Amino acid sequence: MRAPLTLAVSAALVAGTALGLAPAAHAAPPAATDAANSVRFVDIAGDGGTVLKANVVTPAGAGAGTGARYPVIVLPTSWAMPQIEYLVQAKKLADSGYVVVSYNSRGFWQSGGEIETAGPKDVADASKVIDWALANTPADPAKVGMAGVSYGAGISLLAAAHDKRIKAVAALSGWADLIESIYSGRTQHLQAAALLGGAGYLTGRPGPELKAILGDFLSSNLAKEGEMIAWGEKRSPAAYLDRINANGAAIMLGNAWGDTIFPPNQYASFYEKLQGPKRLEFRPGDHATAEATGLFGLPNDTWTSAHRWFDHHLKGVDNGIDREQPVQLKSRSTGGYEGYPDWKSVGANERKIALGGSQRIWANIDSGANGGVVLLSNLLDQLIKAPPVASIPLLPRSFAGVWQSERYDTPQRVRGTAKLHTTVTSTKESGTLVAYLYDVGPLGLGKLVSNAPYTFHGKTPGTPFPVDLELFSTAYDVPAGHRLALVVDTVDPLYIEHNPTGAQLTFSSPAADPSYLSVPLRAE
Template sequence: MSNVRYRLLRSALGMAAKTSAASPGLERSMRHLLRVAVRTPHSWLRFTDITARDGVILRAHLYQPRTPGPHPLVIMPSSWAMNDLEYLLPARRLAAHGHIVLSFNTRGFWGSQGLVDAAGPDDVADVSDVITWGLTHTDADPSRVGILGASYGGGLGLLAAARDERVKAVGAMSAWADLTASLLGDDAPRRTATVGLKVTVSLTGRASPSLTAQMDDLLAGRNIEALKAWGDARSAARAVHELNRRDTAVFLAHTWGDSLFPPNQIIDFYQRLTGPKRLELRPGNHLTLELSGILGRHSPVWESATGWLNDHLLDRDARDRTHESVYVQARGAVPEEHHSWQDVAPRSLTLRLGPLPDGRLGDLLERPHPDPAAVTLHAGTKPSAGGALLHVPRPGQAPERTVPGQVLDPADPASAAWTSGPLDRDLILRGAPRLRLPVATGPGRAGLVAYLYDVAPDGRARAITGAPCVFTPGPGVRALVRLDLQATAWTVPAGHALMLLLTGSDPRYTTFNAPGRLVHIRCGAEATLTLPLRE
């Protein structure tokens, strides 16, 4: 695209984003401007309205190749709080490869009618209705239908692919496969994620009463079992057998640090698929990798997704050549290609949590300590430290206040930490560290948040990964809590230390410990941290 057209398109997208919901007439003008801006010799663009089975009108745009058909049909549902213009440039690139591309504004957002129900039955049915419209109004080949989307559009695409037998290939980027695990994993409601969803739907959409009630419950931490049922009904992970039965080709791209849909749920989903599949994991947060492609710039993840659809919808022979593969990239490291997820981390290292003789700072040991002891965590009290950056003062040394982040106080009764000491070689982490803790507490729900840190020799600590865990062992009963931290790709350099930090709260999660809650952790052979490693 020429620089003039790119500037015109960027300007039009900005104006459309500010005005389309408020002024339908101006939105039509913007869409005409966009149609002129992205005119290409290989395809033509038009905007249209699609009527869903319940009469709701969905706004959409269609790219159709100028070459004779039939062509594959690719459906692109818009992301949360976005409209169909989000995919204008990625759809244009797909059309250049020979696909008919139909991108639609999901119901309840912007100019599409209806209410937002967060991938409810009507939302999923809309994808099938859009497929039917595309097959009826174009020369698309009904045997070559695919879906591609990011975030909300990706999650909807997985659900629709599991329910609509016409879908042969699907690509989901920064999406969820298990909504329960994403927003309510380990029974700990994600406060900041829910707040973000609630604010954005209020700005560009119209939430259904049901969705509003579910988000209120998530923020209050109540009706947990009902929330699980709500999330399960919106999770392609519960219908993976349908994808496997039809041998649907599934492409999944995600980031290690996705704060909305954490990576473990997408990795678990990938491992349960038996048909053609590919998983790509890169550093970043939610939608950070897809944004450049949406803006028309170079994007490896969009190139991979486009290649997947080309292989499975355009090249009939490629389907047999691409059955299973995993792409892994750590920050600053050479990308890795593996045949399966099991090949990513072929070995593991198990460390034991030792007693805490010096305040609340203990050792991570390769062998059990001969004198196991218990530590009591004041889980109902706000901890002095946690989060992405910490400073860990050395014994007898005053903390450096100039270091970014919070200062770890070893005497803080609301937290406890264990360190490995300086490593004699690089520790290459690949996958989800697993924590096992023997705990006891009083009646009712209790919980812990675990963080794993890379601690430099000067005490600067950077969070590698973490996760919450909620449990109800019963008064006076000791239970073994099992917690998988979120998967990561991280190298802890030689000379650095590994540190495990446990606290009773984190602002990202709805509070799960009542004031005064005590959690007793027994250190020793049963208290372990298992690290997935590469050589």
């Protein structure tokens, strides 16, 4: 068993540094004023009277006896972040005529209570903060919005399902399906869960339920799998889709292609099922890195879109956002945006790579192909286009299955979700495999395009069974003269593997059910 706590502590410190988390944030922020707007630090009574530390930013001249009402935006903080997280964005919003209330989610920093992980108390807290804003600020009850990054995004979506007053949401780097986020392919996302758990212990007070769930998750206590899934579903906005649609809030979703905590697939699936006004934006990066610069006041496309979204849906500004293609993607390979009418149009073309023959590999050995390091690897891809790499010719075939396409004469613009279909025979009843898609240059060096894990249990040894696996969605341009390669092995530091000692996996392609990799391509 690996050492998840050590990893969690280290990763939490890296994450905190990347997003501007300072140890001094334990101290109460001083009161401040600005020439254009005012900032107040207040205590708000959340669900059950739990004290939530908050700050309120109001437009210049608000509350001066004018009787004017302003649209209000509520911002729950991200996991492990202090209440000053959104202060820069809050002041920008106040400058343009919004009342903004940002609060520290319960269980973190100086807010009371214990960490509920977007449970019912967190959802009730959001409504209590709206109540407070309407009673104590010049907020317009008909123009209520919510937004947040990561944890704040999840809480905002859940609140939109339970509070009809919420008219618009900007959910950035969040989740719609918690199970598909950190337990996709029924495989524990080790580094993601350990990062969240470690950061929670460092900056907050995990409740007994979270402690139990995290312990069972990281220790692979499969006897409690049903409880863990039920716990995650209760905290998944996708489980309340009917309520969200009935309430009709305008929903904007933004995420990064390489988000190692909340991969983009689950957001795209959720987006397609939304029935009200909606927008989906994907950009290069890892968890919350697409929004990070905006928290410091630097130019940021994600926050610009969020402001435009609120301006249109809360203030009625005719800024054209409703006439744009609602799905906006930025490729990892180019600098421009691409617009699509819906998610299914993203990968309208499909190229199948046949996975012929039969390959057998030994489990429990890392072949050298892997998905990188949580937060770091995809941040490097975002900043300098340097994703994880592997030398495809040098991968040991005893531990990795490898299939390659022909060399392409023209660029292949991969857009959307690649899908693997194959037949597996295991010598043991359980096991884990990880699939990787690489862009392979003339010298055999492969750049990671996407990956995804898959775990099985209860299979009859020696009996073939089909495997269907969706790789994490992406947008990547394969240059002319390159080829695509599918690599499958059984160990990746990002995930917990379930391979018994001595296990072997055989990948075959029966004539009646051929194996293939379906690659979605942009329609030119």
